[in-house]
Amino acid sequence: MSSRLKALVWLSSLLVIAGTIVLIVVSIVVTDDHPLSTLSPVGRQGRDIARLINPIFIVAGVVFFLVQGAVLALWWRYRVGGSDTGDGEYGYYEDDEFPEQIHGNDRLEIAWTIVPTILLAVISVFTLVGLFALDDVEASGEEMVVTVIGQQWWWEYQYHLDGDTTTPPDFVTANELVIPVGVDIPLEIKSRDVIHSFWVPKLNGKKDAVPGRSHDWVIQADKPGRYRGQCTEFCGLSHGLMKTVAVALTPAEFAQWKDNQMTLAALPAEGTDASEGWEIFNQQCASCHVVNGLTTAATRGGDTDSPPDTWDIYGEFNGDNAGTYTDQLVAGAAPNLTHLMTRGTFAGSWFDLYLDAGDRIPYLDLSTAGTLNRGELEAWVINAPERKPAKADDFRGMIAFTGLSPDDVDDVVAFLRTLD
Ligand code: HEC
Ligand SMILES: [Cu+2]
Numbered sequence: 001m002s003s004r005l006k007a008l009v010w011l012s013s014l015l016v017i018a019g020t021i022v023l024i025v026v027s028i029v030v031t032d033d034h035p036l037s038t039l040s041p042v043g044r045q046g047r048d049i050a051r052l053i054n055p056i057f058i059v060a061g062v063v064f065f066l067v068q069g070a071v072l073a074l075w076w077r078y079r080v081g082g083s084d085t086g087d088g089e090y091g092y093y094e095d096d097e098f099p100e101q102i103h104g105n106d107r108l109e110i111a112w113t114i115v116p117t118i119l120l121a122v123i124s125v126f127t128l129v130g131l132f133a134l135d136d137v138e139a140s141g142e143e144m145v146v147t148v149i150g151q152q153w154w155w156e157y158q159y160h161l162d163g164d165t166t167t168p169p170d171f172v173t174a175n176e177l178v179i180p181v182g183v184d185i186p187l188e189i190k191s192r193d194v195i196h197s198f199w200v201p202k203l204n205g206k207k208d209a210v211p212g213r214s215h216d217w218v219i220q221a222d223k224p225g226r227y228r229g230q231c232t233e234f235c236g237l238s239h240g241l242m243k244t245v246a247v248a249l250t251p252a253e254f255a256q257w258k259d260n261q262m263t264l265a266a267l268p269a270e271g272t273d274a275s276e277g278w279e280i281f282n283q284q285c286a287s288c289h290v291v292n293g294l295t296t297a298a299t300r301g302g303d304t305d306s307p308p309d310t311w312d313i314y315g316e317f318n319g320d321n322a323g324t325y326t327d328q329l330v331a332g333a334a335p336n337l338t339h340l341m342t343r344g345t346f347a348g349s350w351f352d353l354y355l356d357a358g359d360r361i362p363y364l365d366l367s368t369a370g371t372l373n374r375g376e377l378e379a380w381v382i383n384a385p386e387r388k389p390a391k392a393d394d395f396r397g398m399i400a401f402t403g404l405s406p407d408d409v410d411d412v413v414a415f416l417r418t419l420d
Helices: 005-031 044-077 106-135 251-262 274-286 320-327 364-370 375-386 406-417
Strands: 145-151 154-160 171-174 176-179 186-189 196-199 207-208 215-219 225-230 243-249
Touching: 044 106, 106 171, 106 215, 145 176, 145 207, 171 176, 171 251, 176 186, 176 251, 186 196, 186 207, 196 225, 207 215, 243 251, 243 364, 251 364, 274 406, 375 406
Parallel strands: 145 186, 176 243
Antiparallel strands: 145 154, 154 171, 186 215, 196 207, 225 243
């Protein structure tokens, strides 16, 4: 190889390496908004995990450079010598030049067996201690337990204020897990269909939601804010669009939010658009969606003697019409819409319900001060599977309502508007 060619090869390799490093650094530094980063924890469990990751990353980095450095040094030391003879032949060994062949090196081999063993042993001790700490719920005086139910392709949250998950929840919401700051909130992670995995990276690691099982988990946030999450176990068509948000409120705000969630919806005044919308909703939507205080078991094909609406959306439905209920919607359920307007996002947090959510408007004021993402909400009501791929014919996700006239859609949205 001519020396100019060699220089070119070197230069381009260096450029590729430097370019990669610059790209990585830029992608980390250029924005301080990393909604799904484990490296900027905001809760106790998240911090425990980061505390484990960082030293291991440093040790792994040292090992990486030692090993790669040795590879490069050996390559350089034993590279084929010789020079281009001009006829394309170069760099072959003469017999007598061939390096002396040796069989192993006991001391080296023992060293490179023992050193990694010790390293991994130390790391595993810290990992185990860390894992146990993650499962530990700190006594906080907060009795509440939230049952988290994954399904294709959104998360449901059932709040048990007294911590007793054998009885029906006090209220049910979707997409956004609202918690008070500063306290450990125990979670029970479940699934209605396939395996999902619950993950809010700034607050804690991942926990699988496995059908037929209940996994204990805990979540805690140090400061108020909205923390993004994502389903991290491939669960079918819209897995990538199965997101969530953990919303941490001050204790006072949380109490206010909680009280509101427990109120029932009221019938819109006669003669209003919302009232027209309710009629449509009751006929076309109430077969899947619950609105506490308005929809009845009858609308969902059950008998009217079934348990009160506040809890007949309960995962392990135990009313007389349990059979009908599951036959009706294999996915198990649709989001409880009683307080739809209090959430910042909808449809598995894939869409913003308000254009100016985020931290610009206090969470509790969204339904009064937020700018509704009307276009997206209307598009959803008209043709949900087009907005978010689903297998509606197979009872996975919401069906399309392309038969609704523009007026109907306006009325339905007017009704949804009242659900705050
Ligand atoms: C076949 C059952 C079914 C029917 C009927 C149905 N939906 Fe849905 N709906 C769902 C499911 C399932 C979801 C969750 C989809 C997702 O997040 O991917 C959903 C989600 C929604 C959401 C978002 C809720 C949230 O918090 O994320 C709204 C709003 C909604 N539906 C309104 C309606 C309206 C209005 C109607 C009647 C015109 C209707 N739905 C009829 C099953 C249904
Ligand atoms: Cu998934």
